[in-house]
Amino acid sequence: MEQFDLMQLMAKIILVVGVCLGVVPVMVWFERRGAAWMQGRVGPNRVGPFGLLQPLADVVKFIFKEDFKPRNANTFYYYLAPMIALIAPLCALSVIPFGSTAIVDGREIILQIAPMDSGILFILAFAGLEVYPIILAGWASRNKYTVLGALRGSSQIVSYEISMGLALLSMMMVYGSFNPHDMVAWQAKHYWGFLVNPFGALVFWISIFAETNRLPFDLAEGESELVAGYHLEYGAMKFALFFMAEYVAMIMASALIATLFFGGYSLLPGMPFLASAISNHFAFGEAGTMNTIAVFQFLSLVTKVAFFMFVFVWIRWTLPRFRFDQLMDLGWKILFPLSLINLVVVTIAVYFFNQ
Amino acid sequence: MGTINVSKKYTAREKAYIPAILVGMKITMARFIRGFLLRQHDTILYPEKRREYSERFRGAHFITVDKNKTENCTACFLCETVCPAECIHIVAEERDDEQGADTYGVAKEKKPASFDIDILRCCFCGFCEEACPKDAIKMSNNYEMATYNREDAIFDLDHLKRDMHGRHEKVNKGDKK
Numbered sequence: 322m323e324q325f326d327l328m329q330l331m332a333k334i335i336l337v338v339g340v341c342l343g344v345v346p347v348m349v350w351f352e353r354r355g356a357a358w359m360q361g362r363v364g365p366n367r368v369g370p371f372g373l374l375q376p377l378a379d380v381v382k383f384i385f386k387e388d389f390k391p392r393n394a395n396t397f398y399y400y401l402a403p404m405i406a407l408i409a410p411l412c413a414l415s416v417i418p419f420g421s422t423a424i425v426d427g428r429e430i431i432l433q434i435a436p437m438d439s440g441i442l443f444i445l446a447f448a449g450l451e452v453y454p455i456i457l458a459g460w461a462s463r464n465k466y467t468v469l470g471a472l473r474g475s476s477q478i479v480s481y482e483i484s485m486g487l488a489l490l491s492m493m494m495v496y497g498s499f500n501p502h503d504m505v506a507w508q509a510k511h512y513w514g515f516l517v518n519p520f521g522a523l524v525f526w527i528s529i530f531a532e533t534n535r536l537p538f539d540l541a542e543g544e545s546e547l548v549a550g551y552h553l554e555y556g557a558m559k560f561a562l563f564f565m566a567e568y569v570a571m572i573m574a575s576a577l578i579a580t581l582f583f584g585g586y587s588l589l590p591g592m593p594f595l596a597s598a599i600s601n602h603f604a605f606g607e608a609g610t611m612n613t614i615a616v617f618q619f620l621s622l623v624t625k626v627a628f629f630m631f632v633f634v635w636i637r638w639t640l641p642r643f644r645f646d647q648l649m650d651l652g653w654k655i656l657f658p659l660s661l662i663n664l665v666v667v668t669i670a671v672y673f674f675n676q
Numbered sequence: 677m678g679t680i681n682v683s684k685k686y687t688a689r690e691k692a693y694i695p696a697i698l699v700g701m702k703i704t705m706a707r708f709i710r711g712f713l714l715r716q717h718d719t720i721l722y723p724e725k726r727r728e729y730s731e732r733f734r735g736a737h738f739i740t741v742d743k744n745k746t747e748n749c750t751a752c753f754l755c756e757t758v759c760p761a762e763c764i765h766i767v768a769e770e771r772d773d774e775q776g777a778d779t780y781g782v783a784k785e786k787k788p789a790s791f792d793i794d795i796l797r798c799c800f801c802g803f804c805e806e807a808c809p810k811d812a813i814k815m816s817n818n819y820e821m822a823t824y825n826r827e828d829a830i831f832d833l834d835h836l837k838r839d840m841h842g843r844h845e846k847v848n849k850g851d852k853k
Contacts, residue, residue, distance in 0.1 A: 357717075358707065358712045359707045359708045360707070361707060362717060362718070363719055363721060635701060635708070636701070638704055639697070639704045
């Protein structure tokens, strides 16, 4: 590999991972502050301006806590679980395109960590991996609450993965590609995905809530029933890893929804005008214009992701938790048939439209 | 026969589930805007701001004093008798000093040697206040009675005689006089 390739790859990884891990504390803060606002409270406002340094204080607390392990826990899997929890969504992020192309030193850079044609399959694989930390953490801790949490969490994720996969499949049928870049290009050219396939978008959205273990589907945690669910026996930084993993998974899910159904990095209305105005004003030339557009594309994706993150928080403080049988009913009796019918309809529609 | 089914059938709108969620999201969004933009909260920032309670609020006890700083209490044991929580403990003794002659023009012949209120047992019913014939024991507006240990939670005579004005604790006002 050439030095240039290595450098640009490293730069992209640092950008994506840095932005993700940097957003986590802000999201933790916003989750608590937003919850407070929605409930008529004030929320954390003591540490730093507006309480913004609260996550930092939490991190300091996490780091200096004792790193203990339950006596009968299986050491290897007990420590492996939080690692997978964080790594899987970060890996899945590597195929999310955050811009079309940038030109540096006369060479084109595809703004995506891993440009691969089977990108969506890669995401599905790593989203499927998210069930492992739950099972491993619950099983390895040797605690009845954690096992129950793991049981619920794993069955929930496995069942919702089916409807998620089918919704994804219907979108791949529409776009005719596995490549996220092609999908975004199609949406930029025609319509945003959720206009083409609203039921697919809805099913996918609901499934992604279950996949990321967010309320209304956070049965794996279920504080009122299972103390803390699968991560009950985890303390200190190991718990922090689970905590961060939840937010990274939310970022990944939001980016996925944005890419599949809401135009991905394609520019928001008004942005093309702004981009051309800026590049004309500073007389950037061809490469400069390209890069300006890339920056705006990145901003566009960030805006969309931020919106979906907000919706995650918004939904969390709106809906109560499902009962387990209701969850399974929704997954198997409603979403699964709905996504199947949707897939058939989309297949037929695509067949006739392409003729 | 005895069972009455009160659950109603779901309407199509309720079964569809999504409209109900949207209604809920509308409500939380309204609350969010109220908290985030309008800065209206139902809670207060407690140590800086305090709730205003009515004058009838029954808080920590105090014992009224006359102008010689002598307690009005004559150790008649009415409050100890009426107390449903049995938290007042009085030990009486004869008053032989000259300070006692006051308030109602009658010399106080009896005084409490010790007057202890176990504030942890107290249920703040206010019976002691009503029973007192000398208006000696009263309840203030102070609701902050947290202590570091159980011994501090037993209020003795010195504590009960602290400077009070009406139902309010005097803050820095007593020092100026």
